[in-house]
Amino acid sequence: MENYDAIIIGAGTAGLCVAALLANAGYKSLVLEKQKWVGGRARVVHKNGFIVDYGVHTLRGNYRKVFHPLGMELHKLRLPFLKGIILEDRGILHKLPKISSLIRAKTLKIKDINLLLRHLGRLTLFKPQKYFNISIKQWLDGIGADQRLIRLFRVLSMIILVCPFLERASLGEFLLTARHFLTGLGHPKGGFRQIHQCLIWKIRKCGGIIQTEQKVDEIIVENGRAVGVRIAGKEIRSKIVVSSLPVQKLHTIIDESLLEEKYSTLIKNLRPTAGISVDYGLKEKVYKEVMFLVSNPDVMGSFTSNIDPITAPKGKQLVTFFNPLNVEDVKNREKAKGKLNLLEKKIFSMFPKLSNKIEWKRTLFLEMVDGVELNINQTQDKRPDVEVPNISNLFIASDSTRAEGAGGDIAFSSARMCFDRIVQTQSRNF
Numbered sequence: 001m002e003n004y005d006a007i008i009i010g011a012g013t014a015g016l017c018v019a020a021l022l023a024n025a026g027y028k029s030l031v032l033e034k035q036k037w038v039g040g041r042a043r044v045v046h047k048n049g050f051i052v053d054y055g056v057h058t059l060r061g062n063y064r065k066v067f068h069p070l071g072m073e074l075h076k077l078r079l080p081f082l083k084g085i086i087l088e089d090r091g092i093l094h095k096l097p098k099i100s101s102l103i104r105a106k107t108l109k110i111k112d113i114n115l116l117l118r119h120l121g122r123l124t125l126f127k128p129q130k131y132f133n134i135s136i137k138q139w140l141d142g143i144g145a146d147q148r149l150i151r152l153f154r155v156l157s158m159i160i161l162v163c164p165f166l167e168r169a170s171l172g173e174f175l176l177t178a179r180h181f182l183t184g185l186g187h188p189k190g191g192f193r194q195i196h197q198c199l200i201w202k203i204r205k206c207g208g209i210i211q212t213e214q215k216v217d218e219i220i221v222e223n224g225r226a227v228g229v230r231i232a233g234k235e236i237r238s239k240i241v242v243s244s245l246p247v248q249k250l251h252t253i254i255d256e257s258l259l260e261e262k263y264s265t266l267i268k269n270l271r272p273t274a275g276i277s278v279d280y281g282l283k284e285k286v287y288k289e290v291m292f293l294v295s296n297p298d299v300m301g302s303f304t305s306n307i308d309p310i311t312a313p314k315g316k317q318l319v320t321f322f323n324p325l326n327v328e329d330v331k332n333r334e335k336a337k338g339k340l341n342l343l344e345k346k347i348f349s350m351f352p353k354l355s356n357k358i359e360w361k362r363t364l365f366l367e368m369v370d371g372v373e374l375n376i377n378q379t380q381d382k383r384p385d386v387e388v389p390n391i392s393n394l395f396i397a398s399d400s401t402r403a404e405g406a407g408g409d410i411a412f413s414s415a416r417m418c419f420d421r422i423v424q425t426q427s428r429n430f
């Protein structure tokens, strides 16, 4: 029977981050990943010479919470602020940041800008947390916004929260996340692979072990304390266990009767973001744009190889677009396929040279994009903590915890929060 200080279940972004922090702090660490590959929902694949992220994967600022204490830096390509972005609104394409063209085409009116400036200023009087329970739609209605501003906020909420559903998107989470978005948006060179490679290097350098194709069947709990895991009948013991599965899935690897009923209900009912993602590898480079946004249907897209040329072979082009949907609509595959047809029609009408240059295509119907949708019922204060109630030495690092950020940024900050908590509790217990 082997003994470790820490077993980390899952080698997605959060699992690798917490493992690197623990290994670096001297914890004898073992990472167990069920798949052949690492990276989880941010895995990267190589296809015909292209380097393809799992969907549009942009980076905000929270990776620093892990990388800086590890003494590491990322090679991050900054996205030019608004430049190179095309906004489609009711059939008209606008090159941003030309606000004047938005006004000419009646996408925005001067009075909208005045209204916004007046009310956005007021919002800064209080901390964003004060607005957690207010939906963006409620706020827009309250300030007397009309359809033009509602359309604009649908697009903003789509890119900032992956949630164009304004009637439930949290205004407080929107304000918190927008700050990171404006200051830290970028693309890791070579995609999220760079992040995972750095973390793997650090884990191994510090004596940590990463094993793939090791599906954990069960977390072993004795006398209210996590003491290891079971894989195919074999026990591996450790002082602490970190689960980095989306917290909604925790009950699949633990005897559910050990979880508090209230906690169990909370985690099982967390609502993720969802949608359809399509990548095209193009035979030729046909467009110069960087990103595109569509207001109806909601689409965000990226000419990734125009941001990071190494993602496509010379002379070729990588394009990815994403349509956020309600998870129920993705689960209904017939409905989702219908939506996909409409989306492709829209994209090909915006970029007509695209359709006959396609070398390969990948379509993903995604029932979980970000672990939690940042809606008014799932704001930071209402999401699960990084410690599991009633079970000591069992921790969670995942993008569905109460750590701050959105999507991958929650994965990074949850890993840091989890590590800090482990260090705190272990110095108390040992």
Ligand SMILES: Cc1cc2nc3c(=O)[nH]c(=O)nc-3n(C[C@H](O)[C@H](O)[C@H](O)COP(=O)(O)OP(=O)(O)OC[C@H]3O[C@@H](n4cnc5c(N)ncnc54)[C@H](O)[C@@H]3O)c2cc1C
Pocket: 009, 010, 011, 012, 013, 014, 015, 032, 033, 034, 035, 038, 039, 040, 041, 042, 054, 055, 056, 057, 058, 059, 060, 214, 215, 216, 217, 244, 245, 246, 253, 277, 366, 368, 369, 370, 371, 397, 398, 399, 400, 406, 407, 408, 409, 411
């Ligand atoms: C298409 C798409 C686009 C996205 N775009 C962005 C973006 O632009 N910016 C951003 O910040 N975020 C983005 N995200 C979200 C981001 O990818 C996730 O927030 C992040 O990858 C979550 O990491 P995680 O480690 O919490 O979970 P996961 O990546 O889900 O990791 C969990 C790991 O646990 C493993 N596992 C599960 N069960 C077991 C078991 N029993 N035993 C062992 N291992 C197990 C899984 O295989 C997986 O590797 C996007 C996600 C998707 C799907």
